[in-house]
Amino acid sequence: MKSVKPKKFLGQHFLNDLSIAKDIVDGLSGYKGYTNVLEIGPGMGVLTDFLLQEKKYSLFVSEIDKESVQYLKIKYPELHNNIIEGDFLRLPLEKYFEGQFAIIGNFPYNISSQIFFKVLNYKEQIVEVVGMLQKEVAKRLTSGPGNKDYGILSVLLQAYYDMEYLFTVDEHVFNPPPKVKSGVIRIRRNQRTTMPCSDEDFKKIVKQSFSSRRKTLRNALKSLNLTESVLANPIMEKRAEQLSVEDFINLTCMIIKE
Incomplete structure (x- = not known):
């Protein structure tokens, strides 16, 4: 053959x-x-x-x-x-x-x-x-x-x-x-069946967060016009690579709910 x-x-x-x-x-x-x-x-x-x-x-x-x-x-x-x-x-x-x-x-x-x-x-x-x-x-x-x-x-x-x-x-x-x-x-x-945010919102926030991975989230997410309360959260001083999956889920929920 x-x-x-x-x-x-x-x-x-x-x-x-x-x-x-x-x-x-x-x-x-x-x-x-x-x-x-x-x-x-x-x-x-x-x-x-x-x-x-x-x-x-x-x-x-x-x-x-x-x-x-x-x-x-x-x-x-x-x-x-x-x-x-x-x-x-x-x-x-x-x-x-x-x-x-x-x-x-x-x-x-x-x-x-x-x-x-x-x-x-x-x-x-x-x-x-x-x-x-x-x-x-x-x-x-x-x-x-x-x-x-x-x-x-x-x-x-x-x-x-x-x-x-x-x-x-x-x-x-x-x-x-x-x-x-x-x-x-x-x-x-894994055992996760649902998230408290939509998959699309989660994907959007993750992608935007890593778009400028050397920048803090405050700067990487600037185009989303975040509220003052979101910007005041300590997580916004971190870079994307420092966040766990759970951190990203919480971040997405926080942004979407504002």
Whole structure:
């Protein structure tokens, strides 16, 4: 069977170390009892091989590369009806999954952050994600307050997910080798069901707060025309990276209620 050629424009770097592939698959915990798993960008199936050995899961794969799709159909005839051809970022996931499910994958570097923004849109269904992405991004997503890597997506994800950095993967185990190291993370849905503010307001305040991360919130949020009572709150003298998720929720509620 002819191999698939990695395509630069799709950000493809095929993992060729089987022990690392197994470690990534072993990161799935079955949290909350899900049985459906969606693999993003299987390429030539190095993760797929191990996922199919996990008989407790029903596996679906999402692949945008037509060459890979044809390869996967031949290699995995048992997956024929579960191969979703298309751009994951545009897929209506509710069409394929009614209940809760997990996501796993060696995520293309160029869309890894977008994948997690989409996960947030399906946070009531996606209860676990195990993903390999650029180490810098992996560290950013799992960083907490007071860390220079802590940012917008860190806060938005951590509002609804518990985050873990699992391990680092060196460049030489890929074809072609990327120029940077990769990191594998696991996120699992936490117990938060609702917030006292809307998701949209929360996202707006978080994004605006980090828009000038070296400035205090008093200056970073200046365009919102905050009231004197809000400006007088001691939290306004802090910078965005100093605030926890709960701080951001409280800040949003305080601004919206004024």
